[in-house]
Every structure is written in C-alpha cells, then in structure tokens.
Amino acid sequence: MSATAIEQHEELEEEKEKPNTICLVCKDRGVANFNKVFSCAACKSFFTRTLRQSKRIKDSVCKKQWDCFDQEPPFSRKCAPCRLKKCIDVGMLLTSKIEEALKLRGLALNQVIIILSKKDYRIQEKLMTHYSVRDPTLDQVLADRDCAKLEKMTPGIKMTAHEWAYLDVYSRIVSYLEFDFINFLEYKDKKILFTYNSMRMLLLGGAMRTVREKRAMLMTPDGEDVYPEVVYQLFGGCKQVLMEICCELSGKLIDLQVTYEEYLFLMQIFFLNPSISDQLSDKAKATLAEFQDKFSYHLLLYCQHTYQQHASSRYGNLLSLMTVVDRISSRLQCVSMLFQVMVPTFPFKKLVADTFVNIGTLPPPLQADEVSVPVQQEFFNEAMQNIEAVNDVKMEQMEY
Ligand SMILES: [Zn+2]
Ligand SMILES: [Zn+2]
Incomplete structure (x- = not known):
C-alpha cells in the first residue's frame, strides 16, 4: 500500500x-x-x-x-x-510549536498557555524526580542538551541546595532551547542570553514555586535551606540581604496575587529582554524583541479577558516585577561572587559558576532613587570585612 x-x-x-x-x-x-x-x-x-x-x-x-x-x-x-x-x-x-500558536494574533491564547504550562510542568517534574552527577559547563550544555545525563531519583539520594540550583539552571536552558527561535540564534548570542538570564529565571521560577507551595521563603524542592551553612557563617552579620533574596520576590507575587498564567508569560517576557546585554548581535536583539512583543501581547490579552477595564494597570504592575527580579538577581550575584572570593575551595558546579559567578561584569549599579542602596553598600562593606576574618578560618573544616 x-x-x-x-x-x-x-x-x-x-x-x-x-x-x-x-x-x-x-x-x-x-x-x-x-x-x-x-x-x-x-x-x-x-x-x-x-x-x-x-x-x-x-x-x-x-x-x-x-x-x-x-x-x-x-x-x-x-x-x-x-x-x-x-x-x-x-x-x-x-505542530505543537509555540511559534505557530503565537502567529495567530491571540486567537490561540489558550494553546499558548497550555504549551507554556506543559513546559513549566516538565521542569518542575525534573527537579523533583531527577538528579545528575555530571558537571558540564554552559558551553557543553549548549553543545549537547543531554550532557547532564539526568537519572531518576531513588530513595536515599539527597540533593544539596547547590545541586538543586545546577539542575534548575540546566532544566530551564534545555527547555528554552526547545523554542526554535532560541535554538537557531547564533551560538555567541545564546551563550550571552543564558549567562545573564539563568539566575533571573531561577529566582522567578523559585519565587512562584514558593508561593504555590505556600512557603514563607525560597527553599529547595524538598524544603531545605537554599544557602549552604558556610554562607551564614560568612554573611551572618548581614542576614537581611540573604533573606531579601529568598523572600522579596515571592512577597511581591503574593501582594499582586500573580496567577500561574501571568507567571508563565512573565518568564518569557523577562527572558526575552533584548537589552539584557549590549554584546548581543543586532539580529538576536531583533528576534528577542519580536518574540517578547508576541508574549507581551498575549499577556495583555489575558489581562483583558481577566480584568477587563483594569487590564492595562494590571499589565503595568506585572511588568514592573522585572525591576524586582533584576534587583534580587544582582544581590544574589554579589553574594555568589563574594562567596567565591572568600571560599575559593567551594566546589561550585561549573554551570552554576558560569551563570552566577563568572558573568564577566559586575552587577548593574542600582538606580539612584532606590531606597535599598545603603543596604547593598552596607552588605558589601560587611562582607569585605568578613573576608579578613575568614582568612583565619581553616577552610577544610567548614561545612559545605
Ligand atoms: Zn468539519
Ligand atoms: Zn464569523
């Protein structure tokens, strides 16, 4: 036949x-x-x-x-x-491709939401049920999406907070690469995109998980503290910054009563930010802007369906979360960089180092009118003083 x-x-x-x-x-x-x-x-x-x-x-x-x-x-x-x-x-x-659904001027709003939620579900599912003993770099992940060789979790295996961060970053990169418009970007552009965005996505994803699990602060999926014990030993004096990283974003999500659908759109809109780095090629910036527009349009449409005449103020409030994500991620980057200076022997997973520490630039300066600048300054000063103190501590005795 x-x-x-x-x-x-x-x-x-x-x-x-x-x-x-x-x-x-x-x-x-x-x-x-x-x-x-x-x-x-x-x-x-x-x-x-x-x-x-x-x-x-x-x-x-x-x-x-x-x-x-x-x-x-x-x-x-x-x-x-x-x-x-x-x-x-x-x-x-x-096809199940989101590009097809996005082309339809909002007619396929529900399909877009379904595709995004399926992808998000798969990430969450991986975090809960898998682990990886590999230690790939960002370059290796971009070259081979399966290089982490995820294995099914078995009873008795316990993930540390650090391994959880590695798996989160890895799963999200793989998930974004399933979008053709991301996968077909130049290699250099992809690398920039994931270098600058992975921590932001981990924080926003983690904050939403915190809200959905009704926890007070960001924790690992099995309810453990996200900081290794040694972080408290080093930064104990400025615990406020550590707590802000874990609580502020989820607090905002609760204040605004951000829905799961809105969160799904924000994940895309924030990720596709074409001004994340000047080093992006013009072509990449254009692609990111095009798809950021499409997702933004769908979010606005969702707001119109859900909030009618309050849609545009709702939409504005949601987008304003971007500055919170940026602020928190710049804090976490500070902590990570200082931490690496203070504890050079800490076994950073390479993918976490590539996306949290070796970002190449210092975190962007905070806006002058932001009230929290002194906190950050204080934090820096205190951390720097701690570096002196830490030199006296025998590193190998520290508990990671
Ligand atoms: Zn028919
Ligand atoms: Zn008709």
Whole structure:
C-alpha cells in the first residue's frame, strides 16, 4: 500500500470505531482524529492550508460576532475567520510549536498557555524526580542538551541546595532551547542570553514555586535551606540581604496575587529582554524583541479577558516585577561572587559558576532613587570585612 493508501485505510479503521462522531468544528460527519481532534476532512485541510498559506484568512475578521461556528444551527459555515477560530478552540494545532500558536494574533491564547504550562510542568517534574552527577559547563550544555545525563531519583539520594540550583539552571536552558527561535540564534548570542538570564529565571521560577507551595521563603524542592551553612557563617552579620533574596520576590507575587498564567508569560517576557546585554548581535536583539512583543501581547490579552477595564494597570504592575527580579538577581550575584572570593575551595558546579559567578561584569549599579542602596553598600562593606576574618578560618573544616 502507498503512504496515502495506508493513511486512508487507517482513517477508515478509525471511522469504524467511531461511527457516529461528528466533526468538532463544523458538526458535519467527522472522519478521523487530526492532532487528537476529531474532524471532517474538509476542516482538517482548511486548517492546514490556512495556517501554512493563507495570510488573507489569518488576517481577516468575522463580520458578525466571532461565533458563526458556535451557533446551533450555524449561521454561516462560510465564515473563514470563525472556522479558523473554532479549529483552534477545539484544540487543533499544526505542530505543537509555540511559534505557530503565537502567529495567530491571540486567537490561540489558550494553546499558548497550555504549551507554556506543559513546559513549566516538565521542569518542575525534573527537579523533583531527577538528579545528575555530571558537571558540564554552559558551553557543553549548549553543545549537547543531554550532557547532564539526568537519572531518576531513588530513595536515599539527597540533593544539596547547590545541586538543586545546577539542575534548575540546566532544566530551564534545555527547555528554552526547545523554542526554535532560541535554538537557531547564533551560538555567541545564546551563550550571552543564558549567562545573564539563568539566575533571573531561577529566582522567578523559585519565587512562584514558593508561593504555590505556600512557603514563607525560597527553599529547595524538598524544603531545605537554599544557602549552604558556610554562607551564614560568612554573611551572618548581614542576614537581611540573604533573606531579601529568598523572600522579596515571592512577597511581591503574593501582594499582586500573580496567577500561574501571568507567571508563565512573565518568564518569557523577562527572558526575552533584548537589552539584557549590549554584546548581543543586532539580529538576536531583533528576534528577542519580536518574540517578547508576541508574549507581551498575549499577556495583555489575558489581562483583558481577566480584568477587563483594569487590564492595562494590571499589565503595568506585572511588568514592573522585572525591576524586582533584576534587583534580587544582582544581590544574589554579589553574594555568589563574594562567596567565591572568600571560599575559593567551594566546589561550585561549573554551570552554576558560569551563570552566577563568572558573568564577566559586575552587577548593574542600582538606580539612584532606590531606597535599598545603603543596604547593598552596607552588605558589601560587611562582607569585605568578613573576608579578613575568614582568612583565619581553616577552610577544610567548614561545612559545605
Ligand atoms: Zn468539519
Ligand atoms: Zn464569523
């Protein structure tokens, strides 16, 4: 049998199993499952053709109320924009690629959310159930996404906070590389993007997990403190900064009652920041800006659905979280860099070192009008004094 004959045969087999099923789009007699959506051949080919070729239909709007295919009986089965909308509403997707869904001017808002939440779920699932004894650098991860060789967690294996950070950074990098528009960036641009963003993503992801697990502060997935004991020994005098890193962002998420969907969009919008570094190529900046716009548009749309007339102020409040993420990550970068100077023997995982410590630049200076500048200054001074004191401590006696 030829390939099409086999397909037809399979379709007939499927038809026999479901003799009375109607097309979920046009309510005519359905033929087969297409991407798990039962539909007629006409709707299936309409959908494929439209997404692949017809810019005219994709850009056209319904002349009625966008409900031609929702009525009983249908007003008009000829309304192409409504038919496309219905196809998407019942779950048709050409591929699972988010790029396809994002192209549809918000028509596929739910699909975009589903794709993002599936990706986020997989990251969380990996963090809870896997571990890795490998120690790849950022370069190695970018060259081979499977290089961490994740293994299933077995009872008795306990991850340290540091290993958890490594796994978090690794899982998110792999997840972002599943986006073609990220994966196809120049190598140099990808490296810059992950070098500057990994800690931010860990902090925002961790803050949302803190909120969802109803904890008071950021902890590892199994409820352990995120700082190795030695950090308290060194920075004990300026505990406030350590606590801010663990509490401030999740506190803001609670204040704003940020929903899971909003969080998913913020993760993309903040990650795709084209001004994260001047070293990015113009092409990369353009790509990031393009997709940042698309995700922002979808977030605004979500806000409009959820908050109606308060949508734009809600949207503004959500985007303002970016400055909090930046501030907290610059704090954590300070702590990490000072920590490495003070405890050069600490066994940093290479991926964590590449994204927390060896970022190449000092954290950006805080804005002059920010009230918390003195805290940071104090913190620096105190930490520097501690370096003197630490020189007297025998490193090998410290508990990591
Ligand atoms: Zn149909
Ligand atoms: Zn219509």
